[in-house]
Amino acid sequence: MDNRSIRDSGGDRWFTVLNYIVLTLFLLSVLYPLLYVLSASFSSPDAIVSGRVWLWPVGFTLDGYEAVFHHKLIGSGFRNSLFYMVAGTAINVTLTILAAYPLARKDLYGRNFFMFLFVFTTMFSGGLIPFYILVRNLGMLDTVWAMLLPGALGVWNVVITRTYFQTSIPEEMLEAAQLDGCSDFTFVRKIVLPLSMPIIAVITLFYAVGHWNQYFSAFIFLKSQNLYPLQIVLREILIQNNINMDMLSTVVDVQSAAKREGLSNLLKYSLIVVATVPLMIVYPFVQKHFVKGVMIGSLKG
Secondary structure, three states: OOHHHOOOOHHHHHHHHHHHHHHHHHHHHHHHHHHHHHHHHOOOHHHHHHOOOOOOOOOOOOHHHHHHHOOOOHHHHHHHHHHHHHHHHHHHHHHHHHHHHHHHOOOOOOHHHHHHHHHHHHHOOOOHHHHHHHHHHOOOOOOOHHHHOOOOOOHHHHHHHHHHHHHHOOHHHHHHHHHOOOOHHHHHHHHHHHHOHHHHHHHHHHHHHHHHOOOHHHHHHOOOHHHOOHHHHHHHHHHHHHHHHHHHHOOOOHHHHHHHHHHHHHHHHHHHHHHHHHHHHHHHHHHHHHHHHHHHHOOOO
16 A cells, blocks of 8 residues: 555644644744844844833844944953864863773773763862862963863763764774774774764864853953953953943933943843854754764763
8 A cells, every 4th residue: 555645643633733833832932032132132222121122123223232342352252262162172072082982992991990980070079179279289270271171071971972982883893994904093083083973063062162151260260361261251241331330320310320221231132142143153063963963872882
């Protein structure tokens, strides 16, 4: 019988319709806040305060973005965040692969013990003060290394990468390569890495997002403004604006204070857009590998 002649039952059709409705509502619940923030960042302060912004910009203006990009540290903040993201992600991915591949090999002596040591670090921590003392004793305070090395290896990413290697790289392939005189490093470089692009894309995105949004390490370890990442610079802009608004509200009339509050709200939405747009631009390039890498890497090995 031709499969095309088989029709869905009434219950199946209703189930499909219900799925579409639920997924559409879920999509709108996720998409609308993003559209609102983007529209509010281009709207006039009065429209934001009065609640007239719903979907499209009202009273189009670029005042929020002008206030952000005219700040003296915004350029260095972008450059620093980009450097921390690129350099830090390269270090993270390299160390993750170097740790995950040996742990995926069944012939590694003491593999379970080393895996236990990795997992143990996720359960217990020395705390912030010992962590700060360690970074200080290593001479990394107020240097770029304080942003790159303390979090150079993510145990969870090692686990999912190890699982991917175990489930996707057959042992027979390694045995055949060894018979041809292939060393372990050559095997990883020429065979393992090309076959592992989905999981590499996943951990690259995880690490890159973490570095781009990182602010706590900079807040604790950095003193020089020329080393500040973008998130710290945006925080300084927002705090400075709020302080100025509080000071002005005590000496000016109500109308001026309301205008200042509207500018503060406009600045918040502009800062959100500035901080998130770069990652939203990068995500589509790794999205095709993302789902496959997460699903395979999350399987128990």
